[in-house]
Amino acid sequence: MTGRRVISDYPHQVAGHCGSGALRDLMHWARLSYDDTPLDEGTVFGLGGELGFTYLRHPAMSPPIYLVGRGPDLTGAFTRRLGITATQHATDDPDEGWAWVREELEHGYPVLCWADIAHLPYLRVRLSMSRHDIVITGYDDHTRTATVVDNDRADLQPVPYDALARARSSTGFPVPTRHTTYSLRYPTRLPPLADTAADACHAAARALRNAQSLLPAGQLDGVTGLVHGAGLDGLSVFVHDLRRWPDVFTPTQLDTVLTALAAFIDKAGTGGSLFRRLQADYLSYLAHRTGLPIAGQAAGLYAQLTQIWRDLARIATTDIPATTRVTALADTARHLPELEQQGADLLDLLARELSS
Numbered sequence: 001m002t003g004r005r006v007i008s009d010y011p012h013q014v015a016g017h018c019g020s021g022a023l024r025d026l027m028h029w030a031r032l033s034y035d036d037t038p039l040d041e042g043t044v045f046g047l048g049g050e051l052g053f054t055y056l057r058h059p060a061m062s063p064p065i066y067l068v069g070r071g072p073d074l075t076g077a078f079t080r081r082l083g084i085t086a087t088q089h090a091t092d093d094p095d096e097g098w099a100w101v102r103e104e105l106e107h108g109y110p111v112l113c114w115a116d117i118a119h120l121p122y123l124r125v126r127l128s129m130s131r132h133d134i135v136i137t138g139y140d141d142h143t144r145t146a147t148v149v150d151n152d153r154a155d156l157q158p159v160p161y162d163a164l165a166r167a168r169s170s171t172g173f174p175v176p177t178r179h180t181t182y183s184l185r186y187p188t189r190l191p192p193l194a195d196t197a198a199d200a201c202h203a204a205a206r207a208l209r210n211a212q213s214l215l216p217a218g219q220l221d222g223v224t225g226l227v228h229g230a231g232l233d234g235l236s237v238f239v240h241d242l243r244r245w246p247d248v249f250t251p252t253q254l255d256t257v258l259t260a261l262a263a264f265i266d267k268a269g270t271g272g273s274l275f276r277r278l279q280a281d282y283l284s285y286l287a288h289r290t291g292l293p294i295a296g297q298a299a300g301l302y303a304q305l306t307q308i309w310r311d312l313a314r315i316a317t318t319d320i321p322a323t324t325r326v327t328a329l330a331d332t333a334r335h336l337p338e339l340e341q342q343g344a345d346l347l348d349l350l351a352r353e354l355s356s
Helices: 018-029 041-048 074-081 094-106 161-168 193-209 231-242 251-267 276-290 293-316 322-333 336-355
Strands: 004-006 051-057 065-070 085-089 111-115 132-140 145-149 157-160 181-185 227-230
Touching: 004 094, 018 041, 018 074, 018 111, 018 132, 041 074, 041 193, 041 276, 051 193, 051 231, 065 251, 074 085, 074 193, 094 111, 094 132, 094 161, 094 181, 111 161, 145 161, 157 161, 193 231, 193 276, 193 336, 227 231, 231 322, 231 336, 251 293, 251 322, 276 293, 276 336, 293 322, 293 336
Parallel strands: none
Antiparallel strands: 004 132, 051 065, 051 227, 085 181, 111 132, 111 181, 132 145, 145 157
């Protein structure tokens, strides 16, 4: 059977992060908002409650460091909290995976999927990242192309079926993509903002204190030479390990690692400043909507963290000797564990006030 199906009224604008950008667009498409004001990307990210931190260093990785500022399940956490029914499907059978996409489109629903950026032709990247969120809004059997919405592109992207199948069957980092597809069904209205925001703030604070790694359980066990930390403890590991980089890496490696550090902070789909900018936007939204002083205080703290992370990215690529950059980075980063701890404390305090 051949055919063509396109959802023509799907809204889209470029976003800082694939997950929060896709969920923002899906919320706009479903016409779900508070007081008829569409949710911006920062508020969507914040309501997911998935702020976090993970740091890895291992000589077998390329580049040999990895940094991420969120938890592992933004889609699941956001949809549960907002009353959206999300059924996640996964399979190693490409025909079954594609059938799920077609079925959703035939029922008039845009389709949220995972895809590896290394196999998406319009991105032209070498780095593998298998949990990149895209939304498929159409297919055409005559041209054998799917219509893809991606946070990184302002325009709709026609992607050949075979390239899309490779992107959706990747076994790259951090987990196999397995044609993962979400079937989403939306409520007629959202739950109360105060309750939803309180739960999200508490979840983010809890995730920072009792961190769950972005990588599958057991994947890091027994790995020789691995430096790893998550959550607030991970921030201390990162700041301490940063000073060791000139002793761990050759001068050539060190320059590569510093370039990678800047990319992970500001360029690798983080929304800017390792997701701290998105969190600050969310808290500013809450301060405006609720008038709670603690929300404004939390927004200010995360604005400060946003600037520190931005400074780290800038310093890492400054045209000065690499060892000098590391010294400047370590000096700039030294207050991060304390400030991130204060951020988690403020999120808990805000959650209590929102719940009262």
